[in-house]
Amino acid sequence: MTSTEPTEHCNVKAVIPAAGHGSRMQSDIPKQFLTVGGKTLLQYSIEAVCADPRVTEVIVAVSDPDSSDLPNASEFHVAQPVTYISGGDTRAESVCRGVEYAVAQRATHALVHDAARPCLPKEALVRVIDSGTASQHGAILAIPVRDSLKRAMTSSGMAAHIEESVDREHLWQAQTPQVFQAQALLNGIKHMGAHNPQLTDEASAMQWLGYQPVLVEGAFKNVKVTHPEDFECVASWLLASTTTE
Numbered sequence: 001m002t003s004t005e006p007t008e009h010c011n012v013k014a015v016i017p018a019a020g021h022g023s024r025m026q027s028d029i030p031k032q033f034l035t036v037g038g039k040t041l042l043q044y045s046i047e048a049v050c051a052d053p054r055v056t057e058v059i060v061a062v063s064d065p066d067s068s069d070l071p072n073a074s075e076f077h078v079a080q081p082v083t084y085i086s087g088g089d090t091r092a093e094s095v096c097r098g099v100e101y102a103v104a105q106r107a108t109h110a111l112v113h114d115a116a117r118p119c120l121p122k123e124a125l126v127r128v129i130d131s132g133t134a135s136q137h138g139a140i141l142a143i144p145v146r147d148s149l150k151r152a153m154t155s156s157g158m159a160a161h162i163e164e165s166v167d168r169e170h171l172w173q174a175q176t177p178q179v180f181q182a183q184a185l186l187n188g189i190k191h192m193g194a195h196n197p198q199l200t201d202e203a204s205a206m207q208w209l210g211y212q213p214v215l216v217e218g219a220f221k222n223v224k225v226t227h228p229e230d231f232e233c234v235a236s237w238l239l240a241s242t243t244t245e
Contacts, residue, residue, distance in 0.1 A: 013107040014049040015098030018115035019087025032115035044118030050078035051122040061087030061094035092194040110182040116225040132179025141218030142172040175218040
């Protein structure tokens with residue numbers, strides 16, 4: 001049985017890094033500000049993490065927190081406050097600033113979610129908060145790798161060839177949210193270094209400190225918009241869910 005009621009000893013603050021430009025989307029508009037049904041992907045992502053009342057605040061790291069283009073409080077259909085702060089030049093820097101803010105606000109746990117991952121199911125959110133707050137190691141959403149994996153052999157001027165097949169057993173594809181003790185996550189990011197190429201997600205920082213985060217099964221729909229075809233899939237899912245509400 002899971003519980004979504006706030007507890008006296010659990011203060012989860014969500015951190016959403018949203019200062020990036022998403023160059024792979026081939027769009028003049030940063031992907032988190034692309035709109036579907038009159039709302040940005042960022043708005044959908046904020047509302048998704050607020051579906052669990054254990055999240056007490058959403059901290060959004062953006063390039064300009066004073067911009068008039070940002071949605072205001074009245075545009076969010078959530079009970080929790082949404083706070084904009086200045087992000088960094090990289091995702092890791094934005095997360096670090098967001099977690100610093102969360103720690104200063106006495107958060108016990110930080111939940112980090114991608115701004116362009118708007119189709120997070122409530123059930124998956126509840127599962128990862130349950131596990132992330134119950135374990136000192138924290139937890140992340142992830143899905144087992146389904147497809148055959150190939151390691152490529154490449155050379156200049158030639159098409160890639162298969163060097164070997166890779167056993168997919170025990171391999172998982174990481175998603176967000178990722179939930180950790182806030183101070184521990186902040187320590188991990190700072191010790192590892194926000195510009196460390198091995199810092200690919202928040203779990204990497206925790207592993208750097210010796211933690212072994214729990215893998216919680218996520219959802220295929222919880223895809224991150226990275227390429228134009230991702231946006232097409234996400235837009236159809238969001239519009240379908242809107243028409244059925």
